[in-house]
Amino acid sequence: MRITETITYHAPVEVVYAMKTNPEFQERKCADSGALQHDVAVREQGEGAVVVTRRDLSTDGLPDFVKSIVGAHLSVTETYQWDGPAADGSREGTLTVEAAGAPVAMRGTVRMTPESGATHLTIDGDLKASVPLVGGRIEKAAAPAFIEALRSEHESGRRWLDEHR
Numbered sequence: 001m002r003i004t005e006t007i008t009y010h011a012p013v014e015v016v017y018a019m020k021t022n023p024e025f026q027e028r029k030c031a032d033s034g035a036l037q038h039d040v041a042v043r044e045q046g047e048g049a050v051v052v053t054r055r056d057l058s059t060d061g062l063p064d065f066v067k068s069i070v071g072a073h074l075s076v077t078e079t080y081q082w083d084g085p086a087a088d089g090s091r092e093g094t095l096t097v098e099a100a101g102a103p104v105a106m107r108g109t110v111r112m113t114p115e116s117g118a119t120h121l122t123i124d125g126d127l128k129a130s131v132p133l134v135g136g137r138i139e140k141a142a143a144p145a146f147i148e149a150l151r152s153e154h155e156s157g158r159r160w161l162d163e164h165r
Contacts, residue, residue: 001139003106003146006122007154011161013089013112016119021049021082025160030055032156033149047084048093052077075100080110089114095123097146104129104142123150 009016019025023042030038035055042051054077077100082093090113097106108125127146129139 001127001136001143002125003108003127003143004122004124005147005150006120007150009119009121009154009157009161010117011119012117013085013091013114013119015161016112016121016157017082017085017091019157019160019164020080021051025157026051026053028160029053029153029156033057033152045081048082048091049080051080051082054078074102082110095125104139106146121154 011019021042023040026040026042027038030040030053033055035057038053038055040051040053042049054075057074057076077096077098079096080093081095082091085091090111092112093110095106095108095110099105104127106125106127108123111122111124113120113122127139127143129136129142
């Protein structure tokens with residue numbers, strides 16, 4: 001299932017990138033998402049960075065058939081791999097989201113593009129469930145949670161930027 005989402009931050013790309021690669025922001029994002037526990041790792045890689053978060057999340061609110069597969073908690077690992085800046089300041093990278101013990105993962109691209117002092121962050125990925133016969137049903141059930149996580153991160157980022165201006 002294709003998921004494409006664009007969110008806008010009212011700050012330049014270099015400021016948004018600095019936020020997204022800041023371990024303290026990643027800690028806040030995990031806490032804001034309701035993580036029962038979490039780990040964060042950020043490391044520079046050339047002119048880019050690799051950002052890995054692992055969150056244990058409650059499955060409350062997910063359909064019963066999904067809970068029957070994954071249980072009461074879900075361990076989600078999110079990996080952003082950012083390239084160095086392009087000449088216009090934009091950045092590209094990859095995003096992988098995997099759920100331990102669950103047959104669903106998302107893989108895609110991320111792009112930060114500047115526009116009039118703002119940054120558009122676009123995520124374009126494929127959500128796949130590797131379960132015969134019911135994979136499409138799992139993808140449809142999981143898609144809103146993935147989109148909500150992106151929007152929750154945007155809200156955390158908006159508040160972070162407001163506090164750090």
